[in-house]
Amino acid sequence: MELAAKYNPSEVERKWYQYWDEKGFFQSDPDEREPYVIVIPPPNVTGVLHMGHMLNNTLQDVLIRRARLKGFNALWVPGTDHASIATEAKVVRKLKDEGIEKSDLTREEFLKHAWDWTHKHGGIILKQLRYLGASCDWRRTKFTLDDDMYESVIKVFVDLYNKGKIYRGYRMVNWDPEARTTVSDEEVIYEDEDGKLYYINYPIAGHQGEYIQIATTRPETILGDTAIAVSPENEKYAHLIGKKAIVPIAGREIPIIADDYVDPEFGTGALKITPAHDPNDKEIGDRHGLEIIDIFNEDGTLNEHGLHYQGQDRFEVRKSITEELRQKGFLVKEEPHRHRVGRSERTKAVIEPRLSRQWFLKMKELAEPAIRAVREGEVKLIPKKFENTYFHWMENVRDWNISRQLWWGHRIPAYYYGDGEEDFVVAETPEQALELARQKSGNPGLRLEDLRQDEDVLDTWFSSWLWPITVFDGIRHPENPDFKYYYPTNDLVTAPEILFFWVARMIMAGYEFAGDKPFENVYLTGIVRDKLGRKMSKSLGNSPDPIKLIEQYGADAVRTGMLLTSPAGNDLPFDEQLVVQGRNFANKIWNGFRLVKSWKVDGDDQPDYAREAVRWYRNRFQHVLHQIEDDFAKYRISEALKKIYSLIWDDYSSWFLEMIKPPYGQPVDRKTYEQTLEILENNLKVLHPFMPFITEEIWQHIRPRRDDEALIVARYPEPAPYDKTLVEQAEQVKEIISNIRKIRKEKQIAPKEPLDLTAVINEAFDEALWSLVRKAANVKDIRTGGEAPANSASFRVGKNEFFVPLDAFINPEEEKAKLEEELKYLEGFLASVRKKLSNERFVQNAPAAVVDKERKKEADALEKIALLRKRLEAFGK
RNA sequence: GGGCUCUUAGCUCAGUUGGUUCAGAGCGCUGCCUUGACAGGGCAGAGGUCGGCGGUUCGAACCCGCCAGAGCCCACCA
Numbered sequence: 001m002e003l004a005a006k007y008n009p010s011e012v013e014r015k016w017y018q019y020w021d022e023k024g025f026f027q028s029d030p031d032e033r034e035p036y037v038i039v040i041p042p043p044n045v046t047g048v049l050h051m052g053h054m055l056n057n058t059l060q061d062v063l064i065r066r067a068r069l070k071g072f073n074a075l076w077v078p079g080t081d082h083a084s085i086a087t088e089a090k091v092v093r094k095l096k097d098e099g100i101e102k103s104d105l106t107r108e109e110f111l112k113h114a115w116d117w118t119h120k121h122g123g124i125i126l127k128q129l130r131y132l133g134a135s136c137d138w139r140r141t142k143f144t145l146d147d148d149m150y151e152s153v154i155k156v157f158v159d160l161y162n163k164g165k166i167y168r169g170y171r172m173v174n175w176d177p178e179a180r181t182t183v184s185d186e187e188v189i190y191e192d193e194d195g196k197l198y199y200i201n202y203p204i205a206g207h208q209g210e211y212i213q214i215a216t217t218r219p220e221t222i223l224g225d226t227a228i229a230v231s232p233e234n235e236k237y238a239h240l241i242g243k244k245a246i247v248p249i250a251g252r253e254i255p256i257i258a259d260d261y262v263d264p265e266f267g268t269g270a271l272k273i274t275p276a277h278d279p280n281d282k283e284i285g286d287r288h289g290l291e292i293i294d295i296f297n298e299d300g301t302l303n304e305h306g307l308h309y310q311g312q313d314r315f316e317v318r319k320s321i322t323e324e325l326r327q328k329g330f331l332v333k334e335e336p337h338r339h340r341v342g343r344s345e346r347t348k349a350v351i352e353p354r355l356s357r358q359w360f361l362k363m364k365e366l367a368e369p370a371i372r373a374v375r376e377g378e379v380k381l382i383p384k385k386f387e388n389t390y391f392h393w394m395e396n397v398r399d400w401n402i403s404r405q406l407w408w409g410h411r412i413p414a415y416y417y418g419d420g421e422e423d424f425v426v427a428e429t430p431e432q433a434l435e436l437a438r439q440k441s442g443n444p445g446l447r448l449e450d451l452r453q454d455e456d457v458l459d460t461w462f463s464s465w466l467w468p469i470t471v472f473d474g475i476r477h478p479e480n481p482d483f484k485y486y487y488p489t490n491d492l493v494t495a496p497e498i499l500f501f502w503v504a505r506m507i508m509a510g511y512e513f514a515g516d517k518p519f520e521n522v523y524l525t526g527i528v529r530d531k532l533g534r535k536m537s538k539s540l541g542n543s544p545d546p547i548k549l550i551e552q553y554g555a556d557a558v559r560t561g562m563l564l565t566s567p568a569g570n571d572l573p574f575d576e577q578l579v580v581q582g583r584n585f586a587n588k589i590w591n592g593f594r595l596v597k598s599w600k601v602d603g604d605d606q607p608d609y610a611r612e613a614v615r616w617y618r619n620r621f622q623h624v625l626h627q628i629e630d631d632f633a634k635y636r637i638s639e640a641l642k643k644i645y646s647l648i649w650d651d652y653s654s655w656f657l658e659m660i661k662p663p664y665g666q667p668v669d670r671k672t673y674e675q676t677l678e679i680l681e682n683n684l685k686v687l688h689p690f691m692p693f694i695t696e697e698i699w700q701h702i703r704p705r706r707d708d709e710a711l712i713v714a715r716y717p718e719p720a721p722y723d724k725t726l727v728e729q730a731e732q733v734k735e736i737i738s739n740i741r742k743i744r745k746e747k748q749i750a751p752k753e754p755l756d757l758t759a760v761i762n763e764a765f766d767e768a769l770w771s772l773v774r775k776a777a778n779v780k781d782i783r784t785g786g787e788a789p790a791n792s793a794s795f796r797v798g799k800n801e802f803f804v805p806l807d808a809f810i811n812p813e814e815e816k817a818k819l820e821e822e823l824k825y826l827e828g829f830l831a832s833v834r835k836k837l838s839n840e841r842f843v844q845n846a847p848a849a850v851v852d853k854e855r856k857k858e859a860d861a862l863e864k865i866a867l868l869r870k871r872l873e874a875f876g877k
Numbered sequence: 878g879g880g881c882u883c884u885u886a887g888c889u890c891a892g893u894u895g896g897u898u899c900a901g902a903g904c905g906c907u908g909c910c911u912u913g914a915c916a917g918g919g920c921a922g923a924g925g926u927c928g929g930c931g932g933u934u935c936g937a938a939c940c941c942g943c944c945a946g947a948g949c950c951c952a953c954c955a
Contacts, residue, residue: 005915190953197955216955266954278955340953388881389950396951496949531888564903565889569882571948573889577904584917595914630893639891642903657914664913741920745909829898836896842935850896850936857897 003597003701007590009554009583013693017130020696025068025712026135028075030485036072037489038064039468039519040136041502044083045143046090046121049128051528051536051574052495054546055566058559059525060493061134062637065689067490068135069716075486076135077471078126079142082118084409084460085346089179091117091408107407107455114408128547133555133692135712142471144463145410152475153410153463154428156513161426165362166402168414172279173401175354176344177300177314181405182358188342188351197337198322199268201330202228205244205253212237212245212256213332215267217339218277219325220317223250223306224295227273229284232258234269248330249321250307259284279353292355300352314352359403359412359456367397369511370504379507382523382635383569386496393500400505402459409457416452417441424454465505468492468518475513492519495527496569523635526571528562533573549579556691557582563641563690585645586694589687592653593698595661596676602667608771610672613659616730616772617679620651622722628686629719641690648683655734659775677702682717729766732797733773739795740777743804747793754780758789760801762867788874796822799863801871816875823868830861 020026028035038060043053060076068074091114092102102110126141142149160166173182198219201211212228225247230237237256244253261284262271275285276294285292295305302309302317309317325331342351371394373379374387381387403412415433416424418441425440427433430448438446469475474483488510494503503522510518528536528543536543549558560582566572624647631640660676662668668676681702684695688711699711744751757779759765770782788794792803794815836842837854 006917214955218955261954263954268955271955273955280953280955337955339955342953385882392880392951500950567890570890575889575904578889580917581904584915587917588915591915591918593914598914634893636891636893642891645903653915654919661914738920745920825898832898836935839935842896845935846896853897 003590003594005594007554007587007694009556009586009693010551012697013131013133013550013555016693016696017133020135020710020712021130021138023708023710025710026076027137027139028073030481031073033071033073035486035490036064036067036074037077037486038075038491038493039077039471039489040079041492041494041498042079042081042142042144042464042467043125044086045080045118045123045125046083046087047080047125049125049132049546051543051546051562052525053125053129054132054558055525055528055562055572056493056495057129057132057134058562059523059637060491061132061559061692062563062689063491063493064135065692065712066632066716068712069685069688069714071715075137075140077140077142078129078134078136078138079140079467079471080123080126080144081460081464082143082145082409084404084406084457085179085181085183087114087118088406088408089346110407131547131550131555133559135692140471144460144467148473148476149463149470150410151428152466152470152473153458154413155475156466156509157410157413157458157462158426158428159513160361165365166426167360167362168357169360170355170357171360171401172282172353173356173358174342174344175298175352175356176347176349177296177298177352178347178349179344180298182354182356182401182403183344183346183351189345190340190342193339193341195337195339195341197267197335198325199332199334200248200272200325201332202245202248202272204240205246207243212240212270213268214270214272216272217337218274218318220302220309220314220321221274221277221295222247222272222321223302223309224274224276224293225250225252225254225272226275226285226291226293227254227288228256229259229262229271229273230256230269231262231264232260234262234264236264237270248325248328255288255290257284257288259287276355277353282353282355294355296352296354300349358401359414361400361402361462363397363399363508366508366512367394367504370394370507373507373511373517379517379519380521382521383567385569386499386524390499390504394504400459402462403454403456404459405455406457409460410463412454412456412458414454416454417443417446417450461501461505464502465509466513468506469509469514478514487514488517489519491521491523493523493525496524497527499524521635524569526566526569528572528574531573531575533571536574544574544576549576553579553583554586554693556586556693560585560641560645560690563638564645565638567638568635585649586691588649588653589691589694589698592648592657593680593701595657596673596680597701599662599673600667601670601673603669604671606669606671607775608768609775610660610669612768612771613656613775614672614675614679616726616769617651617656619722619726620730621647621679621682621717622720623724623727624651625686625717625719626722644687644690648687652679652683655776659772681714684711685714685716688712688714726766729769730772732765732800733769735797736773736795736802737777739797739802740773740779740804743793743795747806749806751778754778755804755806756781756783758783758786758792758803758805760788760803761785762799762801762863765800788871794819794871796864796867799860799867801867812875816872819868819872819875823865823872826861826865826868830858830865833858833861 040060064074064076094117095102095113157166174188176183195217197215197217199213199215200219201213204210204212214228228245230241240256241258243256245256246253261280273281273284273290275282275290275292293305295302296314297303300314301311304310309321322331343349344351371391374381374390381390413428414424414426415430415437417437425433425436427436430451433451434446434448437451438444466475468489469487472483472486473480474487506518510516530536530542534542557579561578562572564578564581624643627643628640660672684699688695692712696711740755755778759782761784773779774782788803789805792805794801794803833854837858843851
């Protein structure tokens with residue numbers, strides 16, 4: 001078969017992906033083998049693939065493919081997340097573009113739009129993953145809003161409610177007035193922004209002409225003031241405590257109270273208290289039993305408490321009320337003030353702290369087994385440095401606000417039957433709710449129509465924290481064979497920024513609902529950044545399109561490029577150059593294969609050099625294989641790839657192939673050819689997890705294969721004992737060859753011209769390896785044991801000396817200078833060793849093995865020095 | 878403000894319980910080579926007082942302290 005001179009990835013990749021998929025090689029079902037399982041971190045259902053996904057999913061695919069090759073029953077479960085806030089925002093925007101407001105639609109109508117959108121755009125990302133080579137079992141694709149998933153989420157909610165872990169409470173939450181929903185603390189981004197500090201006089205009631213001055217950044221909230229607080233230590237205001245102040249414009253009287261929270265040094269030392277609109281004020285309000293006046297509507301405009309400002313936006317009111325305060329003489333001054341402002345991660349709107357009735361999940365008890373699991377190593381975070389952060393967060397965990405004022409998601413299964421605070425029940429179905437409601441209300445006449453289900457949905461993470469369980473239907477049917485076989489899973493690969501949103505909560509859910517950890521190892525990737533170190537983002541436009549990269553360079557190249565330099569937990573500064581390197585590597589492999597395939601195969605006599613090259617490479621392969629196994633055991637995946645890269649590029653291509661290459665135009669013997677193919681097959685096996693496509697392509701070209709005999713399901717090479725000495729001596733052979741090449745270069749002797757070599761052997765050397773020197777350095781005759789020939793260039797490797805006799809003129813001064821330089825180095829080395837050895841405290845304190853090593857170094861150096869001296873004598877003087 | 882992590886070659890990173898003259902790799906850079914797999918190749922080379930200062934030790938890139946710089950997490954003084 002004719003092989004193209006250049007490797008063409010796009011055709012090859014499509015072909016093999018389809019083949020693997022059709023043959024069912026990605027599929028897994030329980031059997032007697034040991035399972036190896038990864039669940040995908042489900043991407044947003046309407047998302048598109050970005051570089052972060054690429055890194056993440058490449059790592060997962062490497063782990064899965066390797067496990068598959070190693071004989072595990074490997075399963076990678078794919079799926080998507082409904083991502084309530086993000087998806088709902090997209091649908092709302094799209095409807096808006098069509099002139100439809102969400103508020104004009106019923107819940108059912110809106111959900112229909114959302115589902116249409118999901119069906120249209122959903123799963124694009126999963127298709128894109130196929131281009132990357134992701135070997136997921138696509139039959140098992142899950143979506144967090146699938147019926148069974150939905151049911152599981154509701155079941156869990158009801159369960160937690162019945163256990164008393166879910167409660168309803170009023171709480172200061174982060175309100176996004178644009179999305180008209182609460183957002184979690186984690187979804188609020190604080191940044192320093194320029195604002196103003198307004199100094200305002202509040203008249204003291206009953207004391208004409210007396211004022212207390214406060215400083216605030218939010219003058220519009222004075223309409224919600226219900227107190228003024230000062231520090232109890234503050235003598236300046238001591239006489240006012242207990243008196244009343246009058247809120248400007250509103251004209252209400254409010255108490256002046258003392259509270260430790262107030263910093264007497266900041267502003268005026270007096271703080272206006274607006275419990276409805278500031279978390280700290282809320283706490284102070286609770287302590288002093290203050291009234292709560294909420295002045296805002298859901299969209300950030302003022303309500304009836306805003307008096308004549310009713311209906312205006314909070315930021316407009318800030319301007320106009322400042323003006324009114326100025327005109328009426330309450331405003332003393334304004335100062336520029338830089339302070340932290342919280343904005344919604346999604347809409348960028350300034351967050352409004354707001355009291356709202358929400359559902360909460362008590363976290364403290366849930367966190368305990370999850371803390372223990374990581375502390376005791378039952379679940380390992382990789383790299384370990386994230387454990388500190390994990391513990392810090394978990395030990396200070398706060399209750400989780402699980403309700404969201406959205407429609408797209410799992411609707412909270414609470415049903416109200418009256419207007420009282422407690423007139424509700426929680427149940428999996430309306431029918432069960434009715435039953436409960438009849439009991440609780442004592443009214444057997446209640447009908448389904450009398451029940452109103454809570455309007456809110458659950459936080460997205462409240463479904464994804466169950467992901468490793470629900471993908472196997474482990475909530476509804478804990479005894480089902482899939483769940484029993486696959487759970488707990490093995491590795492999770494995800495980004496550190498969702499360690500708390502997701503990973504920590506999955507660990508909690510695992511112990512709470514499955515009685516076991518959800519996974520054993522959590523591999524945390526870094527963030528993919530651009531060359532300038534900026535996070536890749538759509539708005540910056542600095543993120544390459546992964547699909548274009550794949551089209552241009554091939555998926556193998558992109559995978560390799562991303563993994564070459566991304567140790568766990570480290571950010572990956574992405575540079576297209578890395579992908580180029582990956583592509584070059586693919587081409588190198590391809591051409592190495594072309595070379596082998598171009599040889600005519602004939603004859604049964606294996607030359608010595610070929611026999612020795614095979615012997616060496618097999619041992620060298622084992623040597624590297626052991627290192628790779630160790631790297632994988634420690635999840636040093638980049639390191640493993642680099643070692644394979646070097647094994648194939650340097651050891652295999654540059655050395656092995658050059659060594660066995662038959663003389664030009666001549667055939668290679670059958671044995672060497674067969675052994676080379678076998679060696680190549682082993683190379684392909686270890687490389688396959690990283691570069692699945694090109695390895696499969698070459699694998700299939702090597703020899704005819706049965707239909708089910710693909711590389712993807714081949715058997716990984718077993719680590720076996722190997723000859724360490726041989727591997728080391730081969731390194732010396734490489735050094736000898738390099739030295740001869742260097743001499744050729746210096747003396748301008750063409751590689752074609754054969755040379756002779758005289759070796760003076762002072763330490764053991766495997767004579768069989770001479771054949772390699774002959775072949776690779778084009779040496780005709782090797783004499784050993786004799787004396788150093790005159791007029792020759794020399795070099796030393798270890799304690800052995802080598803001489804290349806030359807017809808050309810050898811400058812004795814140059815040779816001498818070279819020897820003297822080597823001698824100087826060795827003498828320096830010897831001096832440093834002796835300095836150590838002559839230090840009594842070293843000899844006394846250092847471990848015996850270290851001292852022995854130093855003595856051996858001393859002896860070796862002495863020997864080498866003696867040799868050099870002898871050579872120098874030969875030059876006279 | 879509190880906590881955590883990091884700082885090694887131009888860039889990205891190794892350096893695995895302190896012990897070879899230990900200062901490494903890849904990429905990039907420089908020079909040379911190249912009609913027989915691959916110019917997307919080969920060979921050779923340059924480059925760092927291991928952030929700074931001090932300490933512990935016979936011995937420190939590695940352990941300890943302080944300082945400087947970078948990043949992450951948490952809390953958010955109106």
